[in-house]
Amino acid sequence: MVISSKPSISSKTTLVVNFSSVVGSNNPLNPLGLKLRQLIWEALEEAESNSSVGSVILYGGLSSSNRSNFSAGADLTEFGSVSKAPPTTAGINKNDGRPFFPLIELVKKIENCNKPVVAAISGNALGGGLEVALSCHYRISDTTGNFGLPEVLVGVIPGAGGTQRLPRLVTVPKALEMILTAKSIGAKEAKKFGLVDHVVGLAASSSSEEKDSLIGCAKRYAKWAELMPLDDRRVGKMRIKESDSELEMIVEIASKKLPPMQMGGEGVWAALEAVKACRLPIDEGSAIELEQFFKTLRGSQGIARRHGFFAVRKAQRILGNNNYNNNHPLLQKSFKTVTAAVIGAGLMGSGICLVLLQAGFTVHLVDVYKESLDKGVVFLKGTIQSYVKRGRISEENAKRMIKSLKPTQRFEDLSTCSLVVEAVIENMKIKKKIFSSLDKITPAGCILLSNTSTLDIDEMASSVSISRRPLFAGWHFFSPAHVMKLVEIVVGTATSTETTCVMQQLTKRIGKTGVVVGNCDGFVGNRLLISYGAETTLLLEEGVATVSSVDKAILNFGIALGPFQMADMAGLDIGYNIRKQRGWVSNGDIISKNKPARYPDVADVIVSDFKRLGQKSGKGWYDYDKKIGRGRKSLPSKEVDNLIRKYAKRGQIPVSDQQIVERALFPMVNEGFKCLEEGIAREPSDIDVVYVYGYGWPVYKGGPMWWADHEVGLKYLLRRLQEFSKQFPHTDYYAPSDLLKRCVMMDLTVEEYFNLGLFKKQKKVSSKL
Structure with a gap:
């Protein structure tokens, strides 16, 4: 009309x-x-x-x-x-x-x-x-x-x-x-x-x-x-x-x-x-x-979803003064004149590079190995063109992104960068060597970030000059980085509030959900995952569950992927290398002294002896056929079944889905309480955001801490953890958190405990003791 x-x-x-x-x-x-x-x-x-x-x-x-x-x-x-x-x-x-x-x-x-x-x-x-x-x-x-x-x-x-x-x-x-x-x-x-x-x-x-x-x-x-x-x-x-x-x-x-x-x-x-x-x-x-x-x-699902909605906004609240360094180059309205760099052209590094290109940065993609660098560039150009075909970006924007991509093998090209993100293999020596070089090359105000998923940010920061350490932090993306919404902003001992504020705002600007976390082994997300991975694999060695029955129980709970499906997608070698870095993996007949009392050796053997690395090698906990589901469909593996039989105890009664869920998820929640106790997580809802957006926790169950508060009940959680502790002594992740005990004693949910400001009061009392 x-x-x-x-x-x-x-x-x-x-x-x-x-x-x-x-x-x-x-x-x-x-x-x-x-x-x-x-x-x-x-x-x-x-x-x-x-x-x-x-x-x-x-x-x-x-x-x-x-x-x-x-x-x-x-x-x-x-x-x-x-x-x-x-x-x-x-x-x-x-x-x-x-x-x-x-x-x-x-x-x-x-x-x-x-x-x-x-x-x-x-x-x-x-x-x-x-x-x-x-x-x-x-x-x-x-x-x-x-x-x-x-x-x-x-x-x-x-x-x-x-x-x-x-x-x-x-x-x-x-x-x-x-x-x-x-x-x-x-x-x-x-x-x-x-x-x-x-x-x-x-x-x-x-x-x-x-x-x-x-x-x-x-x-x-x-x-x-x-x-x-x-x-x-x-x-x-x-x-x-x-x-x-x-x-x-x-x-x-x-x-x-x-x-x-x-x-x-x-x-x-x-x-x-x-x-x-x-x-x-x-x-x-x-x-x-x-x-x-x-x-x-x-309804409970609606209430949980709205909890998640507000939890994201709470997690994104800027720490301290909202006016921190608003003139910083990384907070400009346009990034056309701002240069960033990503070190490492693997899947993670290329994904982070793509995110920064989409945000408008000129990005140096750095890899000392030409073959890896070329592979990363091919991935980036191919993905950008696929976005054009699907109507996600315009042809003009695609040309700008490709023009803004600067592949290089030279660290010397990073002398004008405002931001550098390291995304290489999880090896402390290699990372420290990289940051030591960057300290000498990049300008004084450049923020240096590591995409590490588990390693000590403070130890990494020790490789740069003292004046640079306030500008050093972790920026932990989740794989694939250009798809997953979550980013953990890891604050080290020396990281300034100013740098944290800038990173919070930048993370939001690039379309990601940022959660500020403290520095510890695995930070929040992967720290909680340690017990999850161990316990689900120990169920196999105990002979009470199979790979498929564990995944089925977790999928029925509502988590997007079963633990073994998730491990195969991420790559079994990643977890293996992390355990090796911690000194847990046995070397031949020499048993590691650092190994936990209860430890699933089968998770190491499947990698070291059978070279099953997950989807990327066509075999992991499951088999994969490129002709079926583009090589991503999980197929039962006879080789894995035979391997597990060598470790599994005979004649054990299979556990129920509920028992699997409690064995796998209750220690995760308990570790969440410990993260709160130690100040690694600021709020219970921050942990919920990490797990909903980073690990496929069902949003209609609110997140692990919300689930514990409103579906499980903290009294039941505490009782079951105490029972598991007796059944499996010397297992730290089953030892109930003091914060959990305190909440049960006061008949409060952990959410209520924090909303009432009781945690801050407890910290003040503890600091005087």
């Missing part, structure tokens, strides 16, 4: 409601909190009662950074206080004098307004923001418009008519795709499916409308709409295009793609149930939607 640019005969005022006027220009997302809902409500009241007002425009406005969003959705901090359906009227609560303007009542008021309401959309219109837009009579967008209902990601479903109005506009299949996958669509696609009426700047036209601003075009629509009937523009009064039988078939097809309820499917199944109701009149359908919304709001 194109509106004539001729002046309207209406002389009435168009009331423009600017969201940023109440939300504040420093919050560009315009969350639909109480103040914004009240602003919209009162503006509609004014429009309906004032005869000089002919129409209303809802507009996101501009933030202090000139970014514009309509609204990115509900204020999730309000969800904790919502426990029942909202009242059917809005206004001031007579009991406590507080205002209440429920979103579901607001969208009804917008849709039923007797004056036309136009949504002028720029940027994000997500969740409740899209529900507000759907209730407007016209929707005008610019080319930056982004539309979606991502509620399932935070454990709820749309609760203000989204599951009812969206299918009426864009068809049921498209609505289901958007709601169940949480994927948003751009302005062009939104216009194609009828979600918006017009996109400013999309069509090639010389008309004055195309030269208009978004708000100018919205005003033209509003003036025209004043002359037109409104009933056929109320989306809630429309009917879906599909017949009842077609709707049933569409829903049945969609249901086959959903995860089981107990495996994280509570939200999507509730959303599907709500969408099924879109064939009903809007009030009846909305009542079913609201029922399903509150079901998910109170």
Whole structure:
């Protein structure tokens, strides 16, 4: 629809409601909190009662950074206080004098307004923001418009008519795709499916409308709409295009793609149930939607997902003063003039290089071995071109990235770098030698980082000059680095708060989820993994489980990969080399003195004697065939079965899935408590973020610490650890943490313990002893 640019005969005022006027220009997302809902409500009241007002425009406005969003959705901090359906009227609560303007009542008021309401959309219109837009009579967008209902990601479903109005506009299949996958669509696609009426700047036209601003075009629509009937523009009064039988078939097809309820499917199944109701009149359908919304709001999976949402934001809070070194080159708005370097062109180094190239850096990829360097360059160029083919980046951006890649075998080329990341083999001598060279070559302000997964950051830092050590830290990416979201920012003894702050902000800028952790063997993620890897393998040697039964139990729990599948994907030689570095691996008949009392030798033998390295060698704990699943499908191995039989005890009773889960995961949680005790992790939720984003822990179980608090129960956890300690003496990871004992004694979850500030008080008391 194109509106004539001729002046309207209406002389009435168009009331423009600017969201940023109440939300504040420093919050560009315009969350639909109480103040914004009240602003919209009162503006509609004014429009309906004032005869000089002919129409209303809802507009996101501009933030202090000139970014514009309509609204990115509900204020999730309000969800904790919502426990029942909202009242059917809005206004001031007579009991406590507080205002209440429920979103579901607001969208009804917008849709039923007797004056036309136009949504002028720029940027994000997500969740409740899209529900507000759907209730407007016209929707005008610019080319930056982004539309979606991502509620399932935070454990709820749309609760203000989204599951009812969206299918009426864009068809049921498209609505289901958007709601169940949480994927948003751009302005062009939104216009194609009828979600918006017009996109400013999309069509090639010389008309004055195309030269208009978004708000100018919205005003033209509003003036025209004043002359037109409104009933056929109320989306809630429309009917879906599909017949009842077609709707049933569409829903049945969609249901086959959903995860089981107990495996994280509570939200999507509730959303599907709500969408099924879109064939009903809007009030009846909305009542079913609201029922399903509150079901998910109170459900354990929804609560765990929202815990994860807030845990990420808590982990990313900048330490100390937020204004630390804002002029640092790594915090510039553009990285076009900033040079970085990655040492090591293997899979990890090349992945980190790709991440930095995507962020806009010029990157020196360094490897002293030409064959490795060439292989890394081939990987990078091939991956960049694959991104172009899949539409992830433009051809122009791909050319810039390739031009910004500077492969070299010379450390001397790094003399202008602001950032250098070392990503070579896990060998302390090699790493220290590299940093000693970098100390002499790189400029004084250059930040030096190691991608080590286990090694001592402080020992590495000792290889550089004292003045450089505050600029030294760990930056532990997870493999593959260009895919995995998590990065551990490892703070050494000498690492300055300034450097930590810069790295927190940079990690976020490159699209990763950064968690600040302390320096110890394995930091947080791999430290907890030590007991997990050992105990799952010891189950094999005890003869109570098989490779497949252990993986099956962990997969049924909800973790993305079984422990043996994960080990094969990462490479069995990596764990073997780490154990060798620790002095645990026996050398022939010479048994290591450093080896733990309970130690799974089979994990070493499978590498040293059988050369089974995992997927990359075509054989690990499983066999792999390049003709099946591109060489990634786990196939049972007779050779591994025979090897395990040599170690396994005879006549043992197989353990249950629950016993496997407790043996494998309880010591992990216990180690998490010890990380908190020692200050290696700052918050219980930081450990949850590490495991959800780095190790495939199911987000609907919140993370290991959340799971212990809310599903297992700390009393049960402590009792089982005490039982395991008696069953397996001299096993440190089963010895219950003092912090766990303290929480049980005080009848608090560990989350409550930290929220109450008791850990800080305990530290003060301990420091005086």
